[in-house]
Amino acid sequence: MVIAFNQLRRIEKNVILLPEFSLTVQKGDIITVQSENEYIGHFFELLNHPDYIPQNAITIQTGGFRNVHLFQQTDGLYKRLTVTQMLRFWCNLYKKEPDLENLLNLCELQSCAYKKVKHLTFSEQQRLLFAAALIHQTDVFIFEDPSLGLDLQSKHVLHNILIHLSNQGAAVLVFTPTLEEAIRLGNLVYRYSDRGIQQLEQDAEKVEEIVETEHEEEPTSMQVQLDKISAKIEDKIILFNPLEIDYIESCDGQTYLFVNHEEFASSSTIKYLEERLQPLGFFRCHRSYLVNLQRVREIIIWSKNSYSLSLDNSAKSTIPLSKGNYSKLKELIRL
Template identity: 35%
Template sequence: MNIEITEVKEGSHAAIPAFTIDAGLTGIYTDIKRTQMMMDQLKHMGYLHGNHEGLATRLTVEETFKYHKELSGDSASVEEMLSLFGLQHVKKTKVKNLSESHRNCLSFLRPYLYAKDFLLIEEPFDRLDEEGRQVMAHLISKMRDEKKTILLLGHNLEELLLMTEDIYRIDQTGFHKMDLNEEPALSTEEEQPVIRIERIQTKHEGKTILFNPPEIDYVESVDGSAQVNVAGKGYNCTLTLQELEKQLRPYGFYRCHRSYIVNLQKVREIITWTKNSYSLKLNDRESSVIPLSRAKLAELKELLGVS
């Protein structure tokens, strides 16, 4: 099922250009204003998911599953569904007494059971803890495998990358597929840097700031430019990700994703979301979670010495 987005104008320019979303799982990386415009336009074409939607707070979690199972005619048992949603340990708890993360997972029951061909989700991992994010990632992947068309709207690129690499950004000229292609691998000769750079130069508020490599938590690509992240702040860098990869490699940095280079000394945990989706949790000020490419998993584990 393809989704047609019609143009929305603001004055003389297009706030939302016309575009066709192909069937499958697609992410739109955009701001809150454009997100609301698209939701208003597309909500009549399929199922629009919102947290806490349709929850009867006086029912227990188990009663909620029983009610919707009977209403939808789904063949899975209540116990199977509770396990799928990661809520079996709170099945006797009333909805009103659930944690916010558990409540948000439970609210996805309705779209999971009732969304037919098209599902629209705003900020799929909003206010979910780590366990809840894993549950949501698995549920969305399962619906994708059932050939449903799913559109994710969000302003957190890392979270969209957990689910798909078919991600578009919007400006007044159109929808633009984000370039997440791997840069060419460095040759063996290039892997031996001639000079070890002792400082990484960045710009912030008109100032030039130099960082020692060990200070850096990770580097990411933001709108085509490299951003160096240190102690919870992002600093623009004029070097490309490939150049930074070459310079930082001798200091224990690793290209864990097309758009990310991580300081291996900062890696605390490897998170498995689905069989094809992984992230790294860092031991930094923000406990940052960044994507890990499936193709990089085995090599990273070898570098870290973990099984």
């Protein structure tokens, strides 16, 4: 154990700002937690004021909070400094010998090493902030939605940096509001909601299929196969042409249809929809996702165990592709 959260919670004026949070992060772990932005904000607010944290609610193996690096969206940069000057500043701050060439390579900042921070793109500035984590060299790194607003190349950089920190023996904890990012970045994935924290079992697909099959009714000979997929909004039922649907997500026992960047709840299980839509070109790319292959623009390979699908829709959505289904997809599209 490097850091452990022991029934951490926050209640003010009888309002639960943070539900109970219990989690242990070991050396070399990359744990991602998908949660609402509100909970993530309250969590980091509490970490920034450790004096308000109840005794024994957080256990850190060595060094206390001095041994924890927090990466937050509010972190700033000195805009008049160059990238190299910023790196040297952090090296002096953390009393580390500068290895500028290695830092620039890891963060892919070689081309802008002598450019002033104010002239960097947003993604380049974020990659520069990632360098601060590499320089700090603590045992615990906690990230607040680090992939927010990043371009594709910077997401690759972030993924490689997390792996690098893990290989150095650090304990890495990442909070993100997006399930796709949580799956892509983490070795262990959790959901944190008003019901507390629950681990997503990455190998539980067969169990899920068995449970769903038990609850689905066997079709009778009198049933008619419809080519519309239904969703409900308040007291209305909407019928979608299947080819209108970009992808389908299963989350906390509820199924959602994503159509033109809008989200609609469906009463059908993802397993049932898979069986109906597979002949129409839909593919079960992940335990929680069913994608319309006509919307897939590219397959993104983050590492040998991490993949995503980029969609050609107005939102430019990316959704996870599991390792096992990557092989099935290659066979299906004859790669």
